[in-house]
Amino acid sequence: MKRTLWLEDGMKFVGKGFGAPADTMGEVVFQTGMTGYQEILSDPSYCDQMIVLTNPLIGNYGVNREDFETTIPMAKALIVKEVCDTPSNFRSTATLDATLTRFGIPGLSDIDTRMLTRHLRAKGVMRGVLIDGELTWDEVRVRFDEESPNDQVARVSTKRTYVSTGTGPRIALIDFGAKLGIMRELMKRDCEVVVFPHDVTAEDVLRYEPDGIMLSNGPGDPKDVPTALPLIEQLMPTTPMFGICLGHQLIALANGANTFKLPFGHRGANHPVLELETGAVTITSQNHGYAVEETSLLDTPLIVTHRAVNDGTIEGVRHLHHPTFSVQYHPEAAPGPFDANDLFDRFMQLVQENKQKVGI
Structure with missing residues (x-):
């Protein structure tokens, strides 16, 4: 499934979708930890944010029941370079893809996360729109006129x-x-x-x-x-x-x-x-x-x-x-x-x- 991330300044990244098949909008931020993607995803402080993980391979040790930081993750999306579909860990009970689908959170993979991170470092964090398929900038930018929630x-x-x-x-x-x-x-x-x-x-x-x-x-x-x-x-x-x-x-x-x-x-x-x-x-x-x-x-x-x-x-x-x-x-x-x-x-x-x- 082709999935596209549009940033508020008009920059776009086209990759593959995983997780829930849903369009979403949120603040795009990056996280530099090499491990801990389950805790990051379920941290309530990431509410309404689209998380870019800078480590290039995510999902390789799966997801378990013990390491959640909240019962219902509130992140808007997870963006990675490569997602692992065959995790290997004795504690693993589900894949990252299945977990995102369960909680209705879309994911994006197969993009240059290093380029995206450098762009956010240079320009500052900004809102993004994640959509299935590929729309034009004129079709997407009207979505940025929506008010961001503060609750x-x-x-x-x-x-x-x-x-x-x-x-x-x-x-x-x-x-x-x-x-x-x-x-x-x-x-x-x-x-x-x-x-x-x-x-x-x-x-x-x-x-x-x-x-x-x-x-x-x-x-x-x-x-x-x-x-x-x-x-x-x-x-x-x-x-x-x-x-x-x-x-x-x-x-x-x-x-x-x-x-x-x-x-x-x-x-x-x-x-x-x-x-x-x-x-x-x-x-x-x-x-x-x-x-x-x-x-x-x-x-x-x-x-x-x-x-x-x-x-x-x-x-x-x-x-x-x-x-x-x-x-x-x-x-x-x-x-x-x-x-x-x-x-x-x-x-x-x-x-x-x-x-x-x-x-x-």
Whole structure:
């Protein structure tokens, strides 16, 4: 099946279709990880995005039931150089093609993904239209006049509060599009995890008397989630708070800082990050298109704790007066290195110190 990708600037790529036989439109982004395509595809932060994987062969170890990061992937499309139809791995239960078909996600293969990635690096990420067959530019460009949705967080967040039992501290996880990896890391530490929808109020969270607050990752522009700011402002003074990715950006906004869109974002499993206090460099897994604007931190109570080695952007902040910190990258990895996994232990220590301070 011939399938064509048109970019918003008129560039096109013609290849072969796999997965679901569907036309779609979304933001075209690239991911540089060599493995982890199942976790990437099912990461809620990729909602409404068409993912270009730079590794040339994808699908060779199949798909299994354990490595999904959400139950229903929300990515718009998967774009690869070559897709493997005969995976070989003892954990594999399905091919990538069958998985995409199951979730109604179209795929595109047999194109020059290196050329596409270089184009996005030079021009910045942009929207694309993926269609079966081949239309003219005049026929396609009218589709770009459609408004892009900005309700991604509402679509990927849980609709109800639920509890995962544990014998340790009670952690309120605010779900802006949380990866299951965050839940797994908290449960490894015996936490009782109460998962809340993205638009929960501070009053509803406090009824559960949490020992700590976790702000999850999620898709889209952090400025499209204004309901989170009063929640953060009210919870910060008394309850230890840890933000990851979108949660990090929301903490910055709630404290008066600003965020901006990166030209092509950070998406991969090998991004070096410098911890300013210790001088240690950690290899991290990242997936974000926005970052905190450094000059906007000058009149806020936040200080920079981590910085990206590649481009110098902010990768972590800490509050000067409240037990609040956040990072732009993913310490739960999946996929990627677990070098930064100790941040969950730091959060647990902060929770325990706060409990002792208040005499619990």
